[in-house]
Amino acid sequence: MLWYIFKRLLASIGTLLVVLAITFFLMNAVPGSPFLTEKSTPEQIALANAKYGLDKPLIVQFKNYLVTYAKGDLGVSLKMQEGTPVTDILFHQGKFQLSIRLGLIALCVAIVIGIPLGCVAAYNRGTWIDGFLRVLTTIGVAIPTFVLATLLLVTFAVNHNFLPTISGSLDSFKAYVMPIISLSFYYTCYLAKLTRTSMLDAINQDYIRTAKAKGVKTRSIVIKHALRNSLIPVITYIGPVIAGIITGSFVVESTFSIPGLGKYFVQSVLCRDYTVIMATTFILSALVIFMNLVVDIAYKIVDPRITLSSRED
Amino acid sequence: MKETFAKISPFQLDPSKLEEAFGLDESSFDKANDTEKESMVEMRKSVSYWADAWRRFKKNHVSMVALFVFIIAALFAFVGPLLVPYDYADQLRNAQKLGPMEYSKQEEVVRSIDDKCSSFYATALRPGSITALEKGEYYFKKGGTVYAFTLEKALENAIVMYAPKGVDDKVIIVRMADIDKEGNFSNYEVLNTTTEYSAEAIKLKLRSSVFPHVFGTDSQGRDSMVRTMFGARVSILIGIIAALIVLIIGSIYGSISGLAGGVVDFVMMRIVELIYSIPEVLVVLILQVVLKDPLQKWFDSSQSAFAQGMSDLGSGVVSIFITFALLYWVTMARIVRGQVLQLKKQEYVTAANALGASNRRIIKRHLLPNCVGQLVITTCLQIPSAIFLESFLSFLGMGVSAPMASLGSLCSDALQTISLFPYRLIFPAVILTIIVLSLNLVGDGLRDSLDPRLKK
DSSP states (O other), X not given: XXXXXXXXXXXXXXXXXHHHHXXXXXXXXXXXXXXXXXXXXXXXXXXXXXXXXXXXXXXHHHHHHHHHHHTTOOOBOSSTTTTOBHHIIIIITSHHHHHHHHHHHHHHXXXXXHHHHHHHHHXXXXXXXXXHHXXXXXXHTTSOHHHHHHHHIIIIIIISOSSOSOOTTOOSHHHHHHHHHHHXXXXXXXXXXXXXXXXXXXXXXXXXXHHHHHTOOHHHIIIIIIIHHHHHHHHHHHHHHHHHXXXXXXXXXXXXXXXXXXXXXXXXXXXXXXXXXXXXXXXXXXXXXXXXXXXXXXXXXXXXXXXXXXXXX | OHHHHHHHOGGGSXXXXXXXXXXXXXXXXXXXXXXXXHHHSOOSOOOOHHHHHHHHHHHOHHHHHHHHHHHHHHHHHHTHHHHSSOOTTOOOTTOTTOOTTBOOHHHHHXXXXXXXXXXXXXXXXXXXXXXXXXXXXXXXXXXXXXXXEOHHHHHHTTEEEEEOTTOTTOEEEEEGGGXXXXXXXXXOEEEOOOOOOXXXXXXXXXXXXXXXXXXXXXXXXXXXXHHHHHHHHHHHHHHHHHHHHHHHHHHHHHHHHHHHOHHHHHHHHHHHHHHHTSOHHHHHHHHHHHHHHHHHHHHHHOOSHHHHHHXXXXXXXXXXXXXXXXXXXXXXXXXXXXXXHHHTTSHHHHHHHHTTOOHHHIIIIIIHHHTHHHHHHHHHHHHHHHHHHHHHHHHTTOSSOTTSOOHHHHHHHHHTTTTTOHHHHHHHHHHHHHHHHHHHHHHHHHHHHHXXXXXX
């Protein structure tokens, strides 16, 4: 087990390095410099390049990034808030915490609502409840996040003033409602669909019949026997859910004016603030990769039949 | 034991006894002639794989409805623009910010006059009336001469010129002020129609009646319905092209990996795993920005039709294709590899191998055709995901470039005026949802009918 975790950790670091390398070389593949504006003279640009080490060969620059990251330093913003350390921007200004809070709550909502919904649908298979949930979840996975977010915004904030238009830094309960709904809706529906199918698979197994024959209550059959075994495909999907929720937060953050990591990343890409792009990519991909690792380990704990060393299909 | 067997064997009997015992004579052992052969042929028509799948698909009502809806959406996107007399880039002046089914006052005047007379007649060059005509929106031919005018100019000069029905030989001028709401008038003067108009006017169509702006118009006076149609067209095209890219790369990569096995397979699958864990949206966003300038240069320098088409869509869309080519094929590759691993142990692959078929031929002729069901399903389900990604990027302002529209960019544009004109968001959003929904359902139906083992 430990050996497996160690190996996966190594692989994760490898992936992270690849992502960083791709990002770095892509960024630098474009001619020009982040300091290029209409007014700046070549001397000014050269000076600024020298100041931030952009005049060095690419390999050296890349190595410098890795070295500073290893020290826990994320560099200094080149453009957006010139001279401010990126760690200050991301952590002390609360961008990171904001996005994480939003993402984690949305993830919890998706899991806490989606999985039981799937169970309810499977449990009531063929009835109107199942039909209703099927329609709801099918539509739910076809509505893009930004459409849902805007519709919510218009309905509840603009037309009726129930909820604030600008969620800002999420300091009241009301501010959470719409971002969380729009961020988690798709995944709630997806998890519900997934749970339903795998529950139905599980319900047809022999051990369920045995449990029924023994006279176990239906409720405890569902919870104890069926759900446990049907959770495995659901768990494999949690990894992509996390990545998706982080991605989805780009849209949600810009729709509800939340000054989080996603919005900041999009801005930094648009204005070519190299260090911020690298730092945000680093944090976001580290997060996604780490969560994937956690999911893989959870996978093992839920289903001891799976041997971790060979993850062959 | 052997003896008894020999005794009852029919081949040991002499012909006369054979006839006695089984009612057969010697002729029964002749070769069959053609008519006899024909009677042995299986009479039931053999059902092909696709016919069988289609039969199963037809039974699935939900998927059939979804397919029907998707066809309607595709017609809306691809045929619709031919029926609507507007263009996605046309900016109609004085027709901005109209609601659904509305048309501007200017168009209203045209319409009310349209009801009353057969066509608009006008000239630009009558001294003292309308000068400096830019281009004619309306024209008529009379005795080999073309007369044209723009309605805008006419309005500015408070003059509308036309001939009432039945008075074709006379061209008259009426002042706007003299036309009442119903389009009636009494005060007019006859126009001398001898001057010629420039050739440019001839190209323009006579608009005989006003086509309402079914979805309204945007802030720049562009017809929203046509833009939505073009948006849907762009979105569907992007989805299909991206899915094809994924199909080609994924199936080739997956089948090579599966067939080769061993170290090659191991390495190739580690690469897949690595790509799988890259947060793709980060890469897409960076690619968008990075590829913008190089692609623009390529568009400007290349004369080929391909480059032209791509430049109409904009560099953002090309980056989406590149992203799909780089990152999104991994799921497809995994699925194909799984299939190939099963298939390559089949006898026909061994047989092909024994006959000396090359690996390339085995993949092309034996492996890929046999996982066609999986390929179709995965490709079909890839389309909505590409449409989602494009609309997401357009929403962030990085998808198609203006004036081209996609459903995502339309939604994004609508956001700025969402509280005043919510319908501008609703139309493209609903169509986007319908397309994605129907494709998802069709994909589910395909899975059930092409690969019944997967049915859930």
